[in-house]
Each structure stands twice: as C-alpha cells, then as structure tokens.
Amino acid sequence: MIRRLGLAAVLLALPLAACGNGGTEEDRTLHTPDGTIHTQTEGENSTSTYRDNDGREVVVATGPDVAASGPAYTRPYPDSRVLSSVTSPTDNAGLLTFQTEAEPGTVIAYYRQRAEESGLTARAEMTMGDTQQFGADTAAGGELNVVVTPQDGQSTVTVTWEGLPG
Numbered sequence: 001m002i003r004r005l006g007l008a009a010v011l012l013a014l015p016l017a018a019c020g021n022g023g024t025e026e027d028r029t030l031h032t033p034d035g036t037i038h039t040q041t042e043g044e045n046s047t048s049t050y051r052d053n054d055g056r057e058v059v060v061a062t063g064p065d066v067a068a069s070g071p072a073y074t075r076p077y078p079d080s081r082v083l084s085s086v087t088s089p090t091d092n093a094g095l096l097t098f099q100t101e102a103e104p105g106t107v108i109a110y111y112r113q114r115a116e117e118s119g120l121t122a123r124a125e126m127t128m129g130d131t132q133q134f135g136a137d138t139a140a141g142g143e144l145n146v147v148v149t150p151q152d153g154q155s156t157v158t159v160t161w162e163g164l165p166g
Helices: 007-018 104-117
Strands: 023-030 035-042 045-052 057-062 081-088 093-100 121-128 131-137 143-151 154-162
Touching: 007 057, 104 131, 104 143, 104 154
Parallel strands: none
Antiparallel strands: 023 035, 035 045, 045 057, 057 081, 081 093, 093 154, 121 131, 131 143, 143 154
16 A cells, blocks of 8 residues: 555655644645645544545544444454554555454454455464464455554554455
C-alpha cells in the first residue's frame, strides 16, 4: 500500500489524523500538489482521507471509537478495542491495530479460520518469544498477516492485508 501511494501521502495524513481537539467537531481540507487530505474530527476521533491526483486514496482513522473497515476476514476479534485503522480501498489494502483480552493463540486461530473460510491459503504460523504471527495468501498474490503481542494483560494485534478481495 505505502509503496503504491507514496510514503509522503501517508506521512502527511498521519499527523492530521492524530490531532484530537478536545471534544469539538472540525472539518478540514488541505490541498497539496499531489492531491488532497480531508480530515474530519469529532471529539477524540479523527478520520483523514488522502486522495492523490490519480484518484487513489488512503483512509487513516484514530480515536477510541474508530470503526474498522476492510474485508470481513480482516475485522477485529470480537469485543476488541480498535486503536487505529488505515485502509486503501483503491489497492484493497490496509492496516488495523486493536487490543483484546483474548490470548494470542485464540486470536491466531480466529484469523486462521476466517482466512481459510474465505479461500485464502495459510502459509506461515510462528512464535517468537511471546509474539505469535500468522500469514495467508491467495494465488493472485494477495496477502494477510496477523501479529499478536501480549502486553499489560492484553493482546495487541496488528492485521495487515494487500491485494485481497473484499
């Protein structure tokens, strides 16, 4: 996703998405030579959409009430708290970070089952220390990766995908 849209686009969108404004609503648009960044802030939640001049876009959402988007099999584990969501609808790509009280092995099993039910092929599963990782792909080159790290009595989960059907 980043290599297609350019690191500069994501770096421009992240600071705007991270700005909370203490409970007020704000709607801003920044025009750049390469495209536009539109940011909507409501309370502690912020969504920034970067759209380049070719129509490709990246959506960055942060805050305590972030809604996850992406294919159904990339959605967060039930009863999780989403921390951030970055999606590129143009490239069927994204990155989702959330926390859950579920054990890492339980989260990995959840994503393995969802991936296989969706026609993805499990390719890798490994454990390094307390961190567990799962990877699946498609014959067409789409990839799903899940990394689960226990932290402060919870599991912090990062889900990334690229080139996967919705």
